[in-house]
Amino acid sequence: MNEEVFNYINLYDLLKYENSNNYKFISQQKKLCSFHYDNKKNYKKIVENIFGLDTIKKANIGLKDMPYIPVDLFKNYDLFSTKFENIFKIIKSSGTTGNKPSRIFLDKENALAQNISLSKIFTDFTLLNRPRMIIADSKNTLNNKKSFSARAAGIIGFSYLCRKPEFAFDSRMNLDISNIENIIKDDKTKNILFFGFTYIIWLYLLKKKLPYDLRSELGKKSILVHGGGWKKLDSINITKEQFKEKVNDFLGINKSINYYGMVEQTGSIFMECEKGYLHSNPLCSIISRNPKTLKVSGLEEIGITQVISSLPTSYPGNSILTDDLISVKGIDNCKCGRKGVYFDILGRLKASEPRGCSDTYANQ
Numbered sequence: 001m002n003e004e005v006f007n008y009i010n011l012y013d014l015l016k017y018e019n020s021n022n023y024k025f026i027s028q029q030k031k032l033c034s035f036h037y038d039n040k041k042n043y044k045k046i047v048e049n050i051f052g053l054d055t056i057k058k059a060n061i062g063l064k065d066m067p068y069i070p071v072d073l074f075k076n077y078d079l080f081s082t083k084f085e086n087i088f089k090i091i092k093s094s095g096t097t098g099n100k101p102s103r104i105f106l107d108k109e110n111a112l113a114q115n116i117s118l119s120k121i122f123t124d125f126t127l128l129n130r131p132r133m134i135i136a137d138s139k140n141t142l143n144n145k146k147s148f149s150a151r152a153a154g155i156i157g158f159s160y161l162c163r164k165p166e167f168a169f170d171s172r173m174n175l176d177i178s179n180i181e182n183i184i185k186d187d188k189t190k191n192i193l194f195f196g197f198t199y200i201i202w203l204y205l206l207k208k209k210l211p212y213d214l215r216s217e218l219g220k221k222s223i224l225v226h227g228g229g230w231k232k233l234d235s236i237n238i239t240k241e242q243f244k245e246k247v248n249d250f251l252g253i254n255k256s257i258n259y260y261g262m263v264e265q266t267g268s269i270f271m272e273c274e275k276g277y278l279h280s281n282p283l284c285s286i287i288s289r290n291p292k293t294l295k296v297s298g299l300e301e302i303g304i305t306q307v308i309s310s311l312p313t314s315y316p317g318n319s320i321l322t323d324d325l326i327s328v329k330g331i332d333n334c335k336c337g338r339k340g341v342y343f344d345i346l347g348r349l350k351a352s353e354p355r356g357c358s359d360t361y362a363n364q
Contacts, residue, residue, distance in 0.1 A: 025285065028310045029066050029318060030056050036316035039081040043069065043316040064287055064296050068306055068319035074102035074264055082107045082314045091153045093263040102264055110314040114267030117283050117311055118157050124281070125257060125271040126223055132189045133162035134180055134222075136196025136205050138169045150228070150263035151197055157266065158195050158225070168196075173204050180210070184217045192222040194253060199229025202243065206250045215252025224251070227259040227269070230345070240276070260345050264317050268309035270343075273336035277329055280340035284309040288326045291349065299328055302346060323349045 033056040036043045047055070051067040058065075073079065080087065086107040093102035106114075123129065141152050159165045166179040183189055196205065201224075209215070224247055233243070244256045260278050261269035268284035280286050287296060288303030297303035305326040312318045325346040334342040 026063055032318040033067055036081045040079060040316050042077055042079060066319060068321050071264055071320050071322045074104065075100040078103060080105035080315045091263050091266060093150050104263055105315050107314040113311045115160050117267040119161055121269055121271060121281050122161055128191050128193060130163050131191035131193045132183050133159060133165040133193045133195060134183060135165055135167045136201050137167060138171055138173055139167045140171050153263060153266055162193050169204060180214060184214060194222050194224045196226055197228040198226045199232045201226055202233060206246050209250045219252035219254055222253045224253045224256040225259065227261060264320055265307055265309045265312060267311050273334060273338060275334060275336045277334060277342040279338050279342050286341050286343060288328045299330060302327055325349060
């Protein structure tokens, strides 16, 4: 990958938000679109037949006018813009029985970019620096070292940000409370990241209250970061507020941060602010499009989510039209003080298959 296309180490510092229409972010997207156009025939056909090549060459083009591809293409085609021998890792999305998973091809440079991005976004929202980590999952989730599930990729990605991760469950997804006690009793442990996928936490961790002394210590030292599986919780009418209340009641943790992300753009996550909204950030943005016309939706209107990231270089995933529904609440004026787009994810298009970003235990 040419350094002009992607400067991994300094990119986050270069993309400081002055406003929601950051010209450096737009310039980066134009470079990525051109790079993938030159290196992937399938992507080239999409650009030429739907958008036109001149689209990405216009000097005054905005983010909303740049090419994007539907997320389902990653299920049906092997899309990568690097040589196959450079593929370092393949990440698969979760999928229900009978449905193909997405396959995302990463070279080492792109994997490095994902780690750096995740670290910067994580630190900005949590203010944690190399905390201890408790993973609400089983070590068995990481069995395949070459081809990772979305769930495994999330665990590995967040583990890189922490010290001495411990798994909360055994191979049968039974709580191993001794692992939690070991971290709590360590005098050197000042801060703890409790991490897991939303549905896994609800189904396996929030079955029984932890002992009072553990809840008390976790409340003093821990932040819960979770994402994925909301579609299953929506189906049983569990709200974000109910989830947070039960986390506080059963685990003692009073700071719970949700995030929105997907295997097709690993590392480009949208985290929840103090006011309860998901946020864009200097490395990834978001657009809402009308489900019928695909024109950009207005504030508070329900639209289809388009996710845009500066990270995907080994595959053409920098701008993707998903099947998630979104409501954009505002731009640059969230009461939390952060710039950019803030929004809610509302579910999934009815015609879409009911997959989530976390592959649940039942689907392993």
